[in-house]
Amino acid sequence: MNRNIIIFGLVLLSLQGCGKKEANNNAVSSDETMSCASSLPSRYATASADDSTIISKEISYEGMVQIPEGEFLMGASDDEGRQDEYPQHKIKLNGFWMDATEVTNAQFKKFVEATGYVTTAEIKPDWEEIKKQLPPNTPRPDESVLVAASLVFTPTNSAVDLNDASKWWKWTTDASWKHPEGPNSTIKGRENYPVVHVSWDDANAYAKWAGKRLPTEAEWEFACRGGLVDQKYSWGNEDPEKGKPKANIWQGKFPYLNTNQDKFIGAAPVKSFAANKYGLYDMAGNVWEWCSDFYKPDYYKDMQGKLTSNPQGPTTSFDPMEPTIPKRVVRGGSFLCNASYCKGYRVTSKMKSSPDTGLNHTGFRCVADIK
Template sequence: MSEFVKIPSGHYLVGTNSQEGFKKDKEGPQVLVWMDEFEIETTPVTNEEFKQFVQATGYVTEAEKFGWSYVFHYFLSMEEKIKAQEMSGLNWWLAVEGADWCHPEGKNSSIEMRMDHPVVHVSRNDALVYCKYTGKRLPTEIEWEIAAKGGTTNERYPWGEEFLIDGKHQCNIWQGEFPLTNTLEDGFDKTAPVKSYAPNGYGLYQMIGNVWEWCLNPQGIDLNVFQEKDSQYFFERYETFDDQSYALKGGSFLCHESYCKRYRIAARNGNTGTSTSNNMGFRCVKK
């Protein structure tokens, strides 16, 4: 059963003036926005919740229709790697036949022991169908970012500006030599149960790491647009089923500082609406 917390209305600083990210991501300059009150789920949508939705509706995800989805090479046998097709330019991502939300690493894998993990291999279009059925919607990037801060002014992590607290990991990302060796210092090699780490100040779990989370608005729009348009504008305009590029936030268990240091509150990313992989999920809001 999903739980929601209320984020109060008010003025919020979003984005960052630091140069930590990639220039193309348009993380700054920082802007002040007004945000109306909204409610957001305390966790990403879990396998258990998505399974209940599928059982109730008979919905078939896009990965299931396509017959394949992207899986990170680390989780595949040599035989599976030989059969799969590499993603152009990112040879650690492989198109694996039979990979979908209930078979995260391919047809021989299962979510049976992962019902409290975030659902993955869901496209943005799949997420929209789930939201419509449950009477919810996806968050805008700005709603997500405000919620992730947990009532603080932090720009990097919900727990502060330093990544570790007393030498301990606060989220699920990659440790070791990316993309070959994971030392598992945080305890996980793939997704973690959605309540594995302490929540932020609002009681929200895993806003950083674990899985990328789909957002409502297009990828890479200027932050000042959020000063001019409210959430209802984005909902009315972009609750659409297509393959345009849309925003993703939060990073995933495959993020590493040597390659993709986007596991920060202000970091921005995106992908096309039909894209699916074993590190992308979502959480919902209501208003």
Template sequence: MPDDLVWIPPQTAMLGSNEHEPEEGPAHEVSTDGFWIQPHQVTNAQYAEFVADTGYVTVAERPVDPTDFPGAPAENLVPGSLVFRRTAGPVDLRHLSQWWVWTPGACWNHPRGPRSTLAGRDRHPVVHIAFEDAQTYADWAGLTLPTEAQWETAARGGLPGATYTWGDEPERPGQRLANYWHGEFPYLPETGYGTTQPVGSFPPNDYGLFDMAGNVWEWTADFYGPDRAGTPCCAADSYDPREPQFQIARRVIKGGSFLCADSYCMRYRPAARRPQQIDTGMSHIGFRCIKG
């Protein structure tokens, strides 16, 4: 079951940013009621308890319906997930297919493929989690997923308008403030980086919350819109306009992951956000829950 929850007091906070990526703006004040939140991302051990209790089968483990993926190669129409693989050397960072590999058999308890296990990874965040997988766990635990505003308010730790979860200054050499990519992306991480780490391996923010920057991206309850001016009310408004053939809802994920390199995306900041198709988990996507 979830660990002890942390209280986030009611407040009005400045969320979003006008200084970074266009989808993060406009910065605006948002009022949130107080709520409780898990201090850590949901771990493999916690998710295993849920699966043992319910028999739940994650999206990545289920048979694939070919009609959902028109034009996809037959070899990809099997249960699996996208797994990060380091490249052999420098690559063109515009083409993320060079470090993401569709891997049959990859799922929450086989995170690197069918022969991998969770041995020694009980305290690592669970990954390869689609939105339904996170929502079903939350329902089982008597919790919910946070809205984007709730998540970001908690991530900021009471620091108004700060760029990072720890303040306005970037991490200094020798500091270990968050599990984002240190080294040459995507092929040569520094020792201790380049993969998930046990939850709580890095300092908490001022609310006592761990890994609100880095480690794994986290699902929120909100549908994704192109900016912070408003939140779409329904799935259709969140579809990717660049891929009209895929009418799949997208939700906001927050927090960045171990793959966020300053040279590439720097999206481990609280204002940063990304759209994620609800049927797609990856080896850097997990979640945490709240109680209103």
């Protein structure tokens, strides 16, 4: 199999292939692949990293913020939401603790040193697992393709077809949390940056070790809103490109021109921008964040017209674009989100990804129950 075909298959539709918003939000899009509800790039069934030997340590609430209990309307109420953001529905949540920032490289390094954990990106893909998700009789790719690797964003030189995410995502050998842009890069001097190239499995393993857990999608959105009612962003309704920079996003024309208005081309150190009213940083932009929930596009319909307490998400996953691949929800947008192409930094915007997917703009933060 041609290497470019494998890359195209691995990349599929990028997290930043979020696409242009269809005019009628309640109609089925004729170009659903161009919406922020489209699938993330996938590593295609790489063996999950093993967390069976990880023992939870006593939890520390240092660096966490206590989120109060409360009720709120979850989901989009304006005309910017995508199909899986509707209908808006009432949620009641217990109070909980949440990391004030995304988990940093320094924090993740302590976890790896304490446990010997090996991340998904550092594991060679398993062809026997890959072919289960490909058409019958698909030829085995060259061994040079089946290597430990992850997806790295590479800006293009000019405007490109935004349907083709392989133009800006590169399957990069030896890219991992320790080498965010590939083997010649390092996290030295970036200890306070969010850890990236972490799969859902990796994030869940860290949370287990820390005595915490990943947030539910409902907890994440409630915390992101910071007590604001029916506002577009975690800071209110003002456009992020007006006034003082409010989040680490892509200014300019994606994926080739970043005007660098917010002073960061890639990820930014945590706490580089103002916190929301709950004291949480980077709930918009910087890196996407894993949630615990499985993904189903019509899940919100199940909760319409009633008050739901502490929802845990659907019990199984279904993505009509890739029905054989289970997906988890990611939230918050990243440094690649652009107003004309992907507004993933809206409080209700969501994406989905297979749990073995890692990219250099995807990370996480943890939560814990109040005891």
